Amino acid sequence: MKRFLICLSIIFCSKTIAQNIISDQQKNNNPIFKGWYADPEAIVFDKTYWVYPTFSAPYEDQVFFDAFSSPDLVHWTKHAKILDTTAVKWAKIAMWAPSIVKNKNKYFLFFGANDIQNDNQVGGIGVAIASKPEGPYKDYLGKPLVDKFHNGAQPIDQFVFKDKNGEYYLIYGGWRHCNIAKLKPDFTGFIPFKDQTVFKEITPENYVEGPFMFIRNGKYYFMWSEGGWTGPDYCVAYGIADSPMGPFKRIGKILQQDPKIATGAGHHSVIKTPNSEKYYIVYHRRPITENKRDSRETCIEEMHFDENGFIKPVTITNEGVKAHLLK
Template identity: 25%
Template structure:
């Protein structure tokens, strides 16, 4: 029997590995192009236990929410309405916004914003956060309770959840409605006779009970528009005011995730229906802050100033693909789509120094490997 040396055996092994690799089926890549053929605002993507991707979002003139399904993130099929405001004692059956769906113990929980029926003062904006549940990501989702999770005493929208060590954290945005705030930007606009006051929306965080029945402790203010005009964030977060578009400054559409021990909270500023809607982010070492806004904000905004065709980019979420790539999913508009909000997906990366970058908005073919 011939005896091979260790060096020869290693060489043979290397040849076999190379040969097997050459015979392996190449990984399939998928090409897509923004905007996707999905007319959603506030999009949210879930990869369910059935291996498929589901997208939920705000639909125009819907008394609830539709969903789409995909096998590859590029090609989406509308599966119709998955939730309808079925509890008239709770919701006014209008203004259903920003659904997010989470898979917990083989059930699917949808958090959403809607007009709460209980409105003794007849407020024009009376939004609260509701929860619906289903046995399938395709629905139908049914209200978990005949009430919101809690009532903070002011309208709130844009629920987002973070789960950690058995605890659940809820993030939401207080609406601008009846929330006038003193600031140098407000004084500047008032001196010019543009607006009498500037209303603002702020992002809060609070721990909630795992069964969604209520909150634990008091909500904490996490993010708000800058007070001083020399704040490095003031220019981009105030464009709806400085362009005389509207007398409001928004901090909304938050989405939190954790990377390398740091909590990243992405958020949107400016009027969602205008061209200046844009996305920034802030970081913290604690899920309830304090958060520090990033110096490279905004990380996603209109590209028309650079010859592009995309405006109104905002209300994003972050999705991690099986290949490890993170993607920013958001809505925007083009000249072709007009005022209709449509969905975009672009790669997101965290640099070694912790800086977050969104490689978009793009309208050229992109590849998902």
């Protein structure tokens, strides 16, 4: 009898511990992984979630990228230094805001480097290639893909958008200007538009940086960051159009700080889970316990739409999201 009671006690304790672990997972999922990381690009490859962020540190220390993978949005594995400046000879500092696509069984990682301030400096937007999402990646072109200030846009914060017809576009830009350009199928350059221009400006009202685009119900949702990235006014806004070219009229903010939790909430990406209508927004923010500009963490929330297709304001939380396995 005593042995039986001991066994029951062990089972009960084990169950309680398991419940507590589950409870903790549900309560403490933000940030989604440890360390200072910003500008996260989130994507699904096969049955795995991936996040590719900027390593948030002084510019001279931003010389590599880490990636993170998860089967369920809760448990994350770090893949260290999937790309660094030793593999990109022209990149020296400030490797920023990676964007990734899979094309013909290869993975293409687009990134900014060197924080160039004019057309005479070396740097801009580059491309790296690998055979696996975790790399290792190597320089694809041996030079930047974009290295000039077209339409006033600093060549940073690149996002690669695949349209429903299979064409790829590069959408990018800092300094309050945003450009779109049609990529060649092999990503070695660009295809001019019908009017022979290569870079078209699609800058919406209040745009600062961090563009992102997705399609829902045939409409193009264009999202961007506003405000100063070191300040409390940093946030995400969006517009909707019938074409990736816009025009995108600003609808409003959908992600911003909560001074009780964090400031500087912005520069995001969006995941739609395959075969479902679940959407997640992955973004960075600065904890209220921090005041250093580079103390930024990567977080996630579920994103919802109203009956008219508008994005509902997102509440930033410490809970984050519950586990969601891909089928």
